[in-house]
Amino acid sequence: MAKRRNYGRRRVLITGGAGFLGSHLADRLLARGDEVLCVDNLFTGDKTNIDHLAPHPRFDFMRHDVTMPLYVEVDEIWNLACPASPVHYQHDPVQTTKTSVHGAINMLGLAKRLKVPIFQASTSEVYGDPSIHPQPEQYWGNVNPIGPRSCYDEGKRCAETLFFDYHRQHGIDIKVARIFNTYGPRMHASDGRVVSNFIVQALRGEDITIYGDGSQTRSFCYVDDLIEGFVRMMEAGPDLHGPVNLGNPSEFTIRELAEMVLAKIGGPSRLVTKPLPQDDPLQRRPDIALARRKLGWKPTVALEDGLDRTIAYFRAIVAETGERIGERSLAGVDA
Secondary structure, eight states: OOOOBTTTBOEEEEETTTSHHHHHHHHHHHHTTOEEEEEEOOSSOOGGGTGGGTTOTTEEEEEOOTTSOOOOOOSEEEEOOSOOSHHHHTTSHHHHHHHHHHHHHHHHHHHHHHTOOEEEEEEGGGGBSOSSSSBOTTOOOBOOTTSTTHHHHHHHHHHHHHHHHHHHHHOOOEEEEEEOOEEOTTOOTTSOOHHHHHHHHHHTTOOEEEETTSOOEEEOEEHHHHHHHHHHHHTSOTTOOOOEEESOOOEEEHHHHHHHHHHHHOSSOOEEEEOOOTTOOSOOOBOOHHHHHHHOOOOOSOHHHHHHHHHHHHHHHHHHHHHHHHTSOOOOOOO
16 A cells, blocks of 8 residues: 555545546545545536635646546545546547546556555446346346447446456455446536436426436436445445445436426426437346445435435526536437
């Protein structure tokens, strides 16, 4: 393990640190007393997510692409870098795969050199369109390797392979978490995910777009709950490497979510349907028995409460930057 500096204070690296999850993780790690180095190429990350951290004496930002090697001295690595919504990861699918694979190789190489633990933000997309429901970690998935979503799905699957091979071959202390649908403040307004799509469309009085008939299901985890799971997993000790599912096992149909958002916001919006995109999963729900047993973790924020907080955030964003949001397409599918 690398020697800790500043009388035991940890210096941590968060790749993708200006993104939705990365910025919330930075908040949490700074609050516990760490020094945080936030690295992001700002392709999907946004500096407004971390503007409030800029004056913090223990926070640094570096603009860098993880597909290129990085030479820094840290005590922990949190690898969150990768576009995570179909609108973004399908924009440049080759770069998406490079980010997952080359990024993993570069961060694992850094962890190997420094002899420090490294956390990988994997995804429920490794399960593809699952034939087992809910999805346990032992399920190997049902993924189309040549479809339009495969740049992300297979990229993350390959990253998991690399993490476990580095662990077996080099003894790296790895932590692999499979993230299920997460929502909350700082989501990108035009990332095509259903929560942000539905809220922004309703706030703007536009029709709410449902892909398919709305019977497909998702399980929505509030961001604070997810970050708590991250921290518990990294602190779990060297015997737990994962993969571990982190998500909310409460399951809702897409139509139920749309109706809930519309009931909270009101206005003239109507529900309209469009064809379901290729390879879009029909069911998504985590089996979190392992997280409960090994981490003592379970979500605590109900969807009703989390939506209220998220709507309040987007209400302010739409009021302040509605024209800028409107310039970018909100069409997309659930991630």
